[in-house]
Amino acid sequence: MTASFHSVLGKDFSAYLSYKRALGRKFDTEELALQLFDRFLVEERVSDAALVQPALIEAFLASRPRTRPRSYNHLLGVLRCFFAWQVAQERLAHSPVRAHPQPVTSQLKPFLFEPAQVEDILTLASQLPDNSRAPCRGMVYRTIFSLMYGLGLRVGEIVHLRYRDVDCQRSLLVIDKSKFGKTRLVPFGPRMAQQIAVYLQFGVDRYGSWQPDDPVFSFSFFPERKPMRIETVSQTFHHLILKMDPYVPPGVRQPHLHCLRHSFAVATLLRWYRTGVDPNQRLFHLSTFMGHADPASTAWYLTITEALLREASQRFERFADPRREEELS
Incomplete structure (x- = not known):
């Protein structure tokens, strides 16, 4: 994906994307977000980079209404990272981004297939x-x-x-x-x-x-x-x-294709718990297997099901009280 930019920051957008992709990042969605901002700058006839001030950033964000906080925060995050890079490259003295992320309400858990x-x-x-x-x-x-x-x-x-x-x-x-x-x-x-x-x-x-x-x-x-x-x-x-037409419990998203991948991860962790394997010792292996950016992304699966939390609780109880292990065995 290679976009053409036309605003006063066009060359900077291109340089930023080239830098990130040289590090192995795809940055396709980020490119789309920068295209939106580029178009906004052209429409507002911003002819000098010095005119890109906090008020202009907030006007752009307001012009792109988002129904979900996650979508708004992504757009804001792209701008925040771009201008932070500008500052690090000494192209700007400080970032004009002053807006704050929107609070995210409790997210629905993914549907997990049995x-x-x-x-x-x-x-x-x-x-x-x-x-x-x-x-x-x-x-x-x-x-x-x-x-x-x-x-x-x-x-x-x-x-x-x-x-x-x-x-x-x-x-x-x-x-x-x-x-x-x-x-x-x-x-x-x-x-x-x-x-x-x-x-x-x-x-x-x-x-x-x-x-x-x-x-x-x-x-x-x-x-x-x-x-x-x-x-x-x-x-x-x-x-x-x-x-x-599967039953979807309250607080759980409707099942979709990616839920098969979620189900694989949780089933693997449950199997480890039940066979005596410490998931924390193997989390890096699962993270690598699934192609996650870091184990922290995989650790999220440890918190999304009652079964995993129950297994983790029992493991802790056995660790804290050896007599409890004898009762459970």
């Missing part, structure tokens, strides 16, 4: 009928949803998988330059290996030999294979959820 519910999703996915533009939908979507729940992959990582990224001999997926510009290796076990092998062989039987750059998941084959769109996968998942 194993039986995931099995229902996979069954419904395998029963999806083909159509003229999407053959073999059942096989394709069942495999995609299995990868999301079984390996905790992001949907964007799955749809961008190429045949060369699947190493069946070593039971590895190569996730190339995913979120935060990271590339990582994701190992998989025998059951997932069998499912992937069946899917790849199915592709050979139906369409011929795979080429290294072929997208693993595609509904378009002529004149070339193109990867599926994230929106297409998300919409299909949404239709399956409507058929299931």
Whole structure:
């Protein structure tokens, strides 16, 4: 994504984005936010960078009403970071951003699928009928949803998988330059290996030999294979959820595609607790496996379910009172 800027700060915006991307950051949403501010400066006919003062920043924020504090705070945060960089580069003496973030009310927790519910999703996915533009939908979507729940992959990582990224001999997926510009290796076990092998062989039987750059998941084959769109996968998942109509407890978001990844993380932590593994000692491993920027992002999962909090409480009680461990065992 490469934007053209036209305001008095246009060159600074471009330099800032180049600097961040040189550090491996994607900065696509930040670029969109800076484009909005750039357009605002042009419309207001701001011809001198010295005129970018707190009042102008607040006028821009007011011109972009946001219904959710999180959206407003993101826009404000982009400006705050940009001008902080300007100051660090000695392009400005001080930042003109004076606005404060909006308070965020308690956020809804993500919906977490139980194993039986995931099995229902996979069954419904395998029963999806083909159509003229999407053959073999059942096989394709069942495999995609299995990868999301079984390996905790992001949907964007799955749809961008190429045949060369699947190493069946070593039971590895190569996730190339995913979120935060990271590339990582994701190992998989025998059951997932069998499912992937069946899917790849199915592709050979139906369409011929795979080429290294072929997208693993595609509904378009002529004149070339193109990867599926994230929106297409998300919409299909949404239709399956409507058929299931699962109960959503108060304080929990409606289930959506990314909840499969959340469910993988929580299920992994629960399994560690119940088998005597200390999650705090393994949190870094899970963070790396899932491609998080840092373990703090993964630690959030420790606080979102009653089951995890209960397991953590029991672990602490056993630590604090050895007699309690004997009672529980």
